[in-house]
Amino acid sequence: MSMLSMTGRMMFLVGAESVDSFMIKPCLKYHLFGQEVYLTTTHVSLVIVTILIMILAICASKKMKNPDEIPGTFQNIIELVVEMLDNMVKGIMGDNARRFVNYLSTIFVFILISNISGLLGLRPPTADYGVTLPLGLITFALIHYNGIKKNKMKHLTNLFQPFALLFPINLIGEIAVPLSLSLRLFGNVMSGTVMMGLLYGLTPIFVQIGIPAALHVYFDIFSGAIQTYVFCMLTMVYVNDKIAD
Amino acid sequence: MSNITNEGLILACSAIGAGLALIAGIGPGIGQGIAAGHAAAAVGRNPGAKSDITSTMLLGQAVAETTGLYGFATAIILIFVAPLLGKL
Structure with a gap:
């Protein structure tokens, strides 16, 4: 919300129009329930990235429905990527890898293509805190859903370990997980965008x-x-922390 | 000196604050350097474990970087959102 009002102020600060090319800019304004809502550059690049991933996925699944005996270039690349993601998840989570490999692969491909979409002349969607915070919150939900499913009430009483006085510190520690995850991604991509x-x-x-x-x-x-x-690594480590025996 | 507006003063001080916030970059820089140095030593001792060492190093460096990024986020907010202007 405040990111939008920045554009004007930024121009006031620097006095040049070309330098604010890294800001989030509104493309389309409309009214929803009496609120002014904007479609921004983030939405546009998100749609483009999503369409790109969809095209890739459709091509890949079509190719793998009747794979060649001797893999060609495209099939080789798909097999390499899928194998790499499988091994990455299996290396951390072990036997639980099957349950999480789909989600983590999706997140991996999405974030990777978002991050390198700066090469396509887009503003990377991950340079918007509104994109990275939901990713962090999904991880937060995964951690605690799996923790409660595995440890039942013990998951909650763990907050009072080793003694009850530490409850506030444990609580802050839990809440800092999605914040630091999302800020790390946002900060790194944003700093690159600002520099460029x-x-x-x-x-x-x-x-x-x-x-x-x-x-x-x-x-x-x-x-x-x-x-x-x-x-992806930190998501796996945090989730695995809760479900490991 | 008397022709500085309140808004200008706050913007100037926000810019100084943003610059000071980036001093937070020193800590992660030193920490990441130490981690990379130890990883290089570990690869030298045990070249077979190179991939494991690299992934552990990257993970540790990413976590060590968090405090620096908090400084960066503070600087970005101070300059672009300028929350203190609302307090006028």
């Missing part, structure tokens, strides 16, 4: 030849892939 926006907006034109390519490799691909891995 400043580079494109403030530097003279001869600096913008060749140099941004190296920075794109670092901020979009390297940092994006690392943060995707870390998000």
